[in-house]
Amino acid sequence: MAKKRTIRTIPQERTHAREQDPRERSRNFSEVTCVFSVEDALRESERCLFCPDPACVEGCPVGIDIPGFIRKIGEKDFRGAYDVITDANLLASVCGRVCPQETQCEGPCPVGENLEPVAIGRLERFVGDRAIKERWTSVPHIEPNGFRVGIVGSGPAGMACAADMAKAGCEVTVFEAFHVPGGVLRYGIPDFRLPNEVIDAEIDNLRKLGVRFECNTLVGRLFTIEQMIGEMGFDAVFIGTGAGYPRFMGIPGDSLNNVLSANELLTRCNMMCARDPGHDTPLPLGRRVAVVGAGNTAMDATRVCKRLGSEKVYCIYRRTKAESPARFEEVHHAEEEGIEFHWLTTPIEILGDGKGNVRGMRCIRMELGEPDESGRRGPVPIPGSEFEFEADTVVIAIGTHANPIIGQTSRLKLNRRGYIEVDGNLATSLAGVFAGGDIVTGAATVIEAMGAGRKAARSMKTWLGIRDTDTVYLPERAGSDDKLFGIDFAEKSFARVHLTSPERASGGDTTLTIRP
Amino acid sequence: MPGTRKDSSFEIVAREDFSDVTFLLEIRHPLMAKAAQSGQFVIVMSHAEGERIPLTLADFDRGKGTITLVVQAVGKTTREMQQTCQVGASLHALVGPMGVPSRASGAKKVVCVGGGLGVAPVFPQARGFKEAGAYVIGVIGFRTWKLIFWEDRFRSCCDELILCTDDGSVGVKGPVTEGVKRAIAAHPDIGEIVAIGPPVMMKACAEATRPHNIRTVVSLNPVMVDGTGMCGGCRVRVGGQVKFACVDGPDFDGHQVDFEDLTTRLKRFAAEEKSALDRWSESCRMKIPPERAVEEALALPDPFEEVAGG
Numbered sequence: 001m002a003k004k005r006t007i008r009t010i011p012q013e014r015t016h017a018r019e020q021d022p023r024e025r026s027r028n029f030s031e032v033t034c035v036f037s038v039e040d041a042l043r044e045s046e047r048c049l050f051c052p053d054p055a056c057v058e059g060c061p062v063g064i065d066i067p068g069f070i071r072k073i074g075e076k077d078f079r080g081a082y083d084v085i086t087d088a089n090l091l092a093s094v095c096g097r098v099c100p101q102e103t104q105c106e107g108p109c110p111v112g113e114n115l116e117p118v119a120i121g122r123l124e125r126f127v128g129d130r131a132i133k134e135r136w137t138s139v140p141h142i143e144p145n146g147f148r149v150g151i152v153g154s155g156p157a158g159m160a161c162a163a164d165m166a167k168a169g170c171e172v173t174v175f176e177a178f179h180v181p182g183g184v185l186r187y188g189i190p191d192f193r194l195p196n197e198v199i200d201a202e203i204d205n206l207r208k209l210g211v212r213f214e215c216n217t218l219v220g221r222l223f224t225i226e227q228m229i230g231e232m233g234f235d236a237v238f239i240g241t242g243a244g245y246p247r248f249m250g251i252p253g254d255s256l257n258n259v260l261s262a263n264e265l266l267t268r269c270n271m272m273c274a275r276d277p278g279h280d281t282p283l284p285l286g287r288r289v290a291v292v293g294a295g296n297t298a299m300d301a302t303r304v305c306k307r308l309g310s311e312k313v314y315c316i317y318r319r320t321k322a323e324s325p326a327r328f329e330e331v332h333h334a335e336e337e338g339i340e341f342h343w344l345t346t347p348i349e350i351l352g353d354g355k356g357n358v359r360g361m362r363c364i365r366m367e368l369g370e371p372d373e374s375g376r377r378g379p380v381p382i383p384g385s386e387f388e389f390e391a392d393t394v395v396i397a398i399g400t401h402a403n404p405i406i407g408q409t410s411r412l413k414l415n416r417r418g419y420i421e422v423d424g425n426l427a428t429s430l431a432g433v434f435a436g437g438d439i440v441t442g443a444a445t446v447i448e449a450m451g452a453g454r455k456a457a458r459s460m461k462t463w464l465g466i467r468d469t470d471t472v473y474l475p476e477r478a479g480s481d482d483k484l485f486g487i488d489f490a491e492k493s494f495a496r497v498h499l500t501s502p503e504r505a506s507g508g509d510t511t512l513t514i515r516p
Numbered sequence: 517m518p519g520t521r522k523d524s525s526f527e528i529v530a531r532e533d534f535s536d537v538t539f540l541l542e543i544r545h546p547l548m549a550k551a552a553q554s555g556q557f558v559i560v561m562s563h564a565e566g567e568r569i570p571l572t573l574a575d576f577d578r579g580k581g582t583i584t585l586v587v588q589a590v591g592k593t594t595r596e597m598q599q600t601c602q603v604g605a606s607l608h609a610l611v612g613p614m615g616v617p618s619r620a621s622g623a624k625k626v627v628c629v630g631g632g633l634g635v636a637p638v639f640p641q642a643r644g645f646k647e648a649g650a651y652v653i654g655v656i657g658f659r660t661w662k663l664i665f666w667e668d669r670f671r672s673c674c675d676e677l678i679l680c681t682d683d684g685s686v687g688v689k690g691p692v693t694e695g696v697k698r699a700i701a702a703h704p705d706i707g708e709i710v711a712i713g714p715p716v717m718m719k720a721c722a723e724a725t726r727p728h729n730i731r732t733v734v735s736l737n738p739v740m741v742d743g744t745g746m747c748g749g750c751r752v753r754v755g756g757q758v759k760f761a762c763v764d765g766p767d768f769d770g771h772q773v774d775f776e777d778l779t780t781r782l783k784r785f786a787a788e789e790k791s792a793l794d795r796w797s798e799s800c801r802m803k804i805p806p807e808r809a810v811e812e813a814l815a816l817p818d819p820f821e822e823v824a825g826g
Binding site: 177221244245250257260263279355404 | 608783
């Protein structure tokens with residue numbers, strides 16, 4: 001490494017990825033943001049200060065060694081960068097695209113204090129996409145340990161958990177209710193943000209680790225969680241079924257035809273390919289579509305409608321742009337594509353045409369009052385400000401409730417709102433059963449679900465008595481302060497060193513016992 | 517055991533055609549046969565580009581490891597299935613059993629009503645009641661004698677069977693509600709009625725029992741995508757509340773169901789379904805002899821026609 005980098009010596013301008021022109025892209029489903037070129041990636045990698053105590057790693061829910069992979073990019077060792085990322089995260093291409101980097105890794109980046117932060121997400125995607133193109137996979141040597149692990153749900157939480165358990169040597173089976181794996185990545189996130197080929201590639205990587213996917217399997221109804229632990233012989237089970245029971249508004253006109261949940265819209269469009277005339281699933285949209293809500297799902301919904309040919313797409317949200325839960329980039333892209341935002345507006349009635357169809361919507365203007373329990377200023381209706389406008393389709397994207405199926409069919413303890421109750425290690429009330437992701441926390445992000453999947457995997461390994469093998473792939477990091485012989489103190493793997501025979505136990509202490 | 521079964525290997529092991537629109541499929545799925553209970557349904561995709569359609573389980577055989585579906589060819593998907601779903605072929609996707617199984621109410625005397633396509637899914641319910649020791653009165657209705665199926669199966673598990681036909685060619689002339697009214701008149705001590713069929717029929721049954729205050733269970737089959745509570749397309753109004761038929765049902769209290777709402781929602785994709793069927797029929801007509809095409813074009817619509825996403 002040459003001279004030490006400082007904020008003054010690094011390239012001052014953040015490298016921007018090329019984007020499809022808004023007018024062009026609002027008519028197609030190709031990706032909006034193009035991947036970095038090699039030059040882009042090299043230039044951007046020079047902006048990393050390689051902080052000794054990197055805040056970005058702290059901010060990453062799965063703890064990717066971010067300076068580590070950026071350093072490899074700088075050395076043009078892209079394969080090496082991929083290996084560093086895949087130590088922590090198998091889904092580089094997915095996360096580089098859909099993570100809210102601005103609040104996670106890029107948010108605390110010190111470069112961002114004076115300049116724009118390092119484009120970590122773009123760099124991650126650059127590496128991930130290159131791996132797909134070059135067909136790289138990080139398949140380590142796996143020593144089978146005979147344990148069988150069942151995973152319920154093939155979304156991000158399940159995929160992350162499956163990867164870690166497979167690497168640890170377990171025989172992993174992932175059960176998915178749909179006919180294709182991927183969960184929310186498949187049905188929820190549209191192609192222009194996350195192409196299906198990327199999901200296919202990431203799932204293929206899991207298969208290469210030995211993970212088996214069983215689609216068309218509705219756990220709870222086809223067999224129960226208790227049966228998995230019992231008669232089916234799984235040694236541990238992870239539940240990552242997601243939240244996904246869409247909320248409706250409970251206002252008059254809610255059940256009119258052409259009022260649909262964002263989940264339904266997105267599933268029909270993304271998974272069932274309704275936009276393709278060669279597929280049978282219908283998805284009729286009107287000329288004017290109103291999308292209620294301003295989260296990432298709402299943004300996806302508005303942009304899908306625009307691409308499917310709706311002339312006017314409105315986004316209705318009761319607070320302001322500042323409070324909208326969507327990523328800044330998503331709102332920005334939607335605005336560019338001509339989505340009309342109506343901030344500080346709440347629907348009070350969906351108007352019917354007398355034949356069961358939507359003809360318009362009645363809304364009321366809001367203003368911001370005192371901060372509520374979420375810390376955001378609560379919207380308060382302005383009396384007398386009701387107004388109507390015409391619309392022929394209404395898409396509801398105001399969040400989800402817990403899916404009831406696992407609760408209906410098992411003795412698992414649920415919380416008041418129907419989500420699965422877990423302890424700090426993501427263990428549920430049933431021995432050997434762990435849960436994580438939206439079915440525990442309520443709707444959150446892809447990477448948070450993946451973080452939960454990995455955390456559950458660590459707990460599962462502890463529970464099964466498997467020594468954590470994460471560090472096997474990290475020789476260069478094994479010597480750091482918190483590790484001894486490549487064993488992470490935080491993992492407390494030592495407690496699981498087994499005595500093989502009573503003689504050994506009595507006759508002299510041959511067992512390694514180390515206290516951190 | 518799961519894990520031994522490969523995806524997309526849901527083999528059709530038997531088929532029976534009850535009429536030119538109604539056919540039965542027996543599909544090998546030992547795990548589902550083991551788990552299935554009456555009142556549940558499955559979601560089927562006949563091919564990779566097809567749509568996901570809900571079909572109520574008509575039967576299941578734990579010994580043989582098969583489940584039975586009865587399909588009415590009314591839309592593009594179901595008519596296509598009528599052609600492609602032959603013995604030895606496989607469905608692209610089959611998932612289930614879905615929905616909350618019918619609850620055993622412990623009623624001592626029950627009426628099981630099936631109209632049109634509803635005849636098949638009401639059969640396991642009738643059998644279930646019989647096995648639980650109830651006195652079972654079956655009421656099954658068809659358009660005409662030619663369309664009757666499973667009379668023998670019902671006779672084997674019903675203490676009384678009332679057949680109804682619209683044209684009076686066999687049994688009671690008129691809709692199944694005629695049969696229900698007769699059953700109520702003859703038995704003042706009926707504890708429960710289960711009615712499965714087109715919404716208009718289930719509504720009529722619920723109205724027939726309402727004055728007598730007899731518990732009436734109906735099974736709803738609205739348009740669905742996933743069948744796991746994720747899309748909300750199947751929402752129905754029951755007792756003024758929004759319920760999802762896939763995970764809160766499909767069985768509901770017939771006296772509480774808002775059938776107007778259900779009927780309207782079933783027409784959600786009417787225009788798309790019609791044009792899909794037209795396009796498909798057109799492409800078929802190119803392949804089949806003209807005389808059959810004429811015959812097809814002249815075929816009368818079935819009054820029990822149900823928009824089952826097909």
